[in-house]
Amino acid sequence: MNKIIITVVGKDTVGIIARVCTYLAENGVNILDISQTIVQDYFNMMMIADIAGAKQPFERVAADLEQVGKEIGVMVKCQREEIFTSMHRI
Amino acid sequence: MINIYEVNETNNMIQHENLDVRTITMGISLLDCASSDLAQVKERIYRKITTMAKDLVPTGEAIERDFGIPIVNKRISVTPIALVGGAACQGPEDFVSIAQVLDQAAREVGVNFIGGYSALVSKGMTRADELLIRSIPQALAKTERVCSSVNVGSTKTGLNMDAVKLMGEIVKETAEATRDRDSLGCAKLVVFCNAPDDNPFMAGAFHGVTEADAVIHVGVSGPGVVKVALKKARGENFEVLCETIKKTAFKITRVGQLVAQEASRRLKVPFGIIDLSLAPTPAVGDSVAEILQEIGLERVGAPGTTAALAMLNDQVKKGGVMASSYVGGLSGAFIPVSEDQGMIDAVNEKALTLEKLEAMTCVCSVGLDMIAIPGDTPAAAIAGIIADEAAIGMVNQKTTAVRLIPVIGKGVGEMAEFGGLLGYAPVMPVNPFSCERFVSRGGRIPAPIHSFKN
Numbered sequence: 001m002n003k004i005i006i007t008v009v010g011k012d013t014v015g016i017i018a019r020v021c022t023y024l025a026e027n028g029v030n031i032l033d034i035s036q037t038i039v040q041d042y043f044n045m046m047m048i049a050d051i052a053g054a055k056q057p058f059e060r061v062a063a064d065l066e067q068v069g070k071e072i073g074v075m076v077k078c079q080r081e082e083i084f085t086s087m088h089r090i
Numbered sequence: 091m092i093n094i095y096e097v098n099e100t101n102n103m104i105q106h107e108n109l110d111v112r113t114i115t116m117g118i119s120l121l122d123c124a125s126s127d128l129a130q131v132k133e134r135i136y137r138k139i140t141t142m143a144k145d146l147v148p149t150g151e152a153i154e155r156d157f158g159i160p161i162v163n164k165r166i167s168v169t170p171i172a173l174v175g176g177a178a179c180q181g182p183e184d185f186v187s188i189a190q191v192l193d194q195a196a197r198e199v200g201v202n203f204i205g206g207y208s209a210l211v212s213k214g215m216t217r218a219d220e221l222l223i224r225s226i227p228q229a230l231a232k233t234e235r236v237c238s239s240v241n242v243g244s245t246k247t248g249l250n251m252d253a254v255k256l257m258g259e260i261v262k263e264t265a266e267a268t269r270d271r272d273s274l275g276c277a278k279l280v281v282f283c284n285a286p287d288d289n290p291f292m293a294g295a296f297h298g299v300t301e302a303d304a305v306i307h308v309g310v311s312g313p314g315v316v317k318v319a320l321k322k323a324r325g326e327n328f329e330v331l332c333e334t335i336k337k338t339a340f341k342i343t344r345v346g347q348l349v350a351q352e353a354s355r356r357l358k359v360p361f362g363i364i365d366l367s368l369a370p371t372p373a374v375g376d377s378v379a380e381i382l383q384e385i386g387l388e389r390v391g392a393p394g395t396t397a398a399l400a401m402l403n404d405q406v407k408k409g410g411v412m413a414s415s416y417v418g419g420l421s422g423a424f425i426p427v428s429e430d431q432g433m434i435d436a437v438n439e440k441a442l443t444l445e446k447l448e449a450m451t452c453v454c455s456v457g458l459d460m461i462a463i464p465g466d467t468p469a470a471a472i473a474g475i476i477a478d479e480a481a482i483g484m485v486n487q488k489t490t491a492v493r494l495i496p497v498i499g500k501g502v503g504e505m506a507e508f509g510g511l512l513g514y515a516p517v518m519p520v521n522p523f524s525c526e527r528f529v530s531r532g533g534r535i536p537a538p539i540h541s542f543k544n
Contacts, residue, residue, distance in 0.1 A: 005097055035094045046094040059155060077101070079158035081092065086348040087341045088096040 002052040003032070003081035006065060010074025012043040020047070020076065023068050028055045043074065048081070104159055108314035108376040109342065111349045112369050113163040114150050115290035117297035117305045117362065118142050120169040120206075128178040132191045135174070139166060139195040139204075142304050142359075147200040149356045153349055161349065162311075162371075162511075166196065167295035168206035176218030182225035189229035189236050196235040203278075205295030207238040210285070213247040213534070223253070226260050230275035231267035237278045237293035241285040243480040245487045248537040249283070254480065255529045257281045258473025262496060265465065269498035272506040276495040277428075277460060281476050283483030283490050288363050289419040294456070294491055305362035306354045307419060310346030311369045312338075314376045316406075320384045331385065332405045339366065339409030347414045365419030366410035367455065368402075370430040372513035378402075378423050379432020390432060391442030399423060400453035420489055422455030428495075428508060428515035429460055437516045444475075444518050452482050457491035462506040462515040465498035472496065474525035477535075485538050 008016060017034070024031060029049050036045040051058060062078035069076030103109035123134035143166055150164040168174075171188055179185050189207055196204040207229055209219040226238050240257055243249035261276055268275035280294040287298020290307035297305075319338040323330050346364045354361035370378045379390040385398045403423045411417055425447065427433045436442035444461065451457045457479050463472075476492045483490030495515070497506040502519045 005092065007097060007101060033091060037094065044094070044098070046097045048091060062155065077158055080156045082348055083157040083159060083345060084092045084097055084100055086344040087100055088092065 001050050004049055004051055004058065004061070005079050005081055005084060006047040006049060007077045008043065008045040008069065008074050010043055010069070012038055012041055013072065016043060016072060016074055017045065019068055019072055020065065023065060024049060027061065028053050029061060101158070103312070103315045107312070107318045108371070108373060109312050109345070110160040110162050111308060111346055112311040113165050113290050113309040114146070114161055114349065114353050115165045115167055115295055115307045115309065116143050116146050116357070116359065117167045117288065117301055117307060119297055119301065119303045120174045121299065124174050124177055126177045128184055128187070131175060131178045132188060135188065136191050136195050139168070139192070140198050143199045143201065145357060149353060152356070153352050157348070159345060159349065163202055165201050165290070165292060165295065166199070166204045167290070167297045168192070168204065169297050169299065170206060170208040170210055172209035172216070172219045172222040173299065175222070176216065179218060179221055182221050182228065185222050185225035186228045186232060189225070189233050192236050193233035201235070203235050203237050203292040205237040205239065205292050206297055207236050208240060208296040210241045211250050211253045212241050212244040213250060215250070215253060223256060223260055226279060227263040227267040227275065230264055230278050237295065239280040239282055239285065239294045239296060241282040242476065243283040243484050245284060245484050245541045246537055249477065249480050249484060249535040251477065251529065251535055252532055254477050255473045257476055258469040258471075258529065261472050261494060262469040265496045265498050272500070272508060273465070273495050273497045274508055277493065277508050277512050279493065281480075281492045283480035284488060286419055286489055290365050291367065291369065291420060293493065301362070302360055304359045306350060306357065306359050307362040307365065308346050308350035308353070309365040309367060309369065309419065310342050311367070312342040313368045313370050313378050313381055315342055316368065317375065317377070317381045317384050320381065328401070332401065335402060335405035336409035339406040340413045343410040343413035361416070363416045363418030364410070364414040366407055366414070366417055366421040367419070368406055368423040370424060370426065371511055372429055372431055374431055377430045377432040378425055379430050379436060383432065389439060389441035390436040391446045395446065396449050396453055399425070399450050403454040420455040424456060424459060425450055425454060426460035427518075428462065428506070428513040429511060430513075434513070434515060437518060444520060448478060448482070451479060451490055452486065456489055457483075457493070459491065459493050460495070460512065460515060461493070462495045462497050462500075462517045463520050464501050464517055465496050466501075467496045467520050468524070468526070470524065470526040470529050471520055473529040475520070477529065481535070
């Protein structure tokens, strides 16, 4: 298991999750958990995914997803899970 | 499993509150580079640094990408050069040539500062120590990335007043040698009492002789995060205030610990320490002064400033200590004037004076830091200020330091520009009465009675 956190922030529009999930499916990234909220029309999503079986290395997945985000006008960010577990779990 | 609120909290800290890791500093021992042949010493130093640290910058950048956390600086500290060059250097110019090699090596591996052009003279000076100290003005004028420090006292040894007097003159000469750049050389020169061996922050970083061959230290930061957290605690009592600071410091330090462990693992260099310092930058919102204002002061320097800073410093340590397996370095709130917009504003509004800053250094790290003073301040007055600050460190068993910039050609109220993270500073007045007869006595001030613990 090699967990990453994908966050998507931006103006809400049709098909944001679909686009991101399509990319992940095509590249062998397994989604473990999804949560989302909408704050004042702003779409805010977080995914926990496993890249252990991914076809691309982490850096490539992160760069590609950033590009996908640009195409649909939202900000997509990939980070390794440890930064969050370090900060929020003892 | 991590939830969306936790993820958002972390990412807000990074994107909106200036959370970053201030520095990954690789300490490298140069003791094995010593030789009586100067050319050989220089060749060994260059080879060792460029070999050991060749992956430092790319590794730091990879960690930034993986975790999405900015790592502002990648730096190197080395063994005090007075020890390494002692056998080979016959005059100050020989030491200057070593400084130039350090500068080249730093440029080659892509670090913005290299610290350790240093001498440890808390009790006495060897010939090499004195030659190195006398070479500092030219070394800092002729290099871009080299940082220098001199330890002139400690709780165990007392104060070496000969070195204090000499450093007053050296600070002045360094200012003259870099007068065309607002005496920038002095921003890279620190005079210490109780200097730590494992400090990752410049300009005072050096790799102490008690350290391993190479080691990774990390300096965390995050004044902006503390300030935003405290906004939510407005009007609450001290218990709530302290809890808020501790929790925030814990979170910030955990990020530093993660980065340190990753850097250590990837570079195959042992992890040394995390330095738990609140280090400000000139960016708006990244200020220790603003935290003190959020705590309840109209401006830094107002009555209550020392108490507020003492509390802040203590809570940062209490929160940070549990977050890291090894804590060291300076570990405390920094109060540099030129690198903190809130401090600059306080000086401009005459809320903050040199004397109040001195009082503040009694309760926090690290000392009188990045303070511009008039260019015509006598060397003896600078030595007197160094002696005062070192005495605070010696008696209170803590690190203190002085990084004063006598800006040649400028007077009180004028502005000195240092650029980048070093910021800018209004020139502050210095007490005009003389201490010439005091600093000229020669010899040492003995160690205080409470240092005899055996």
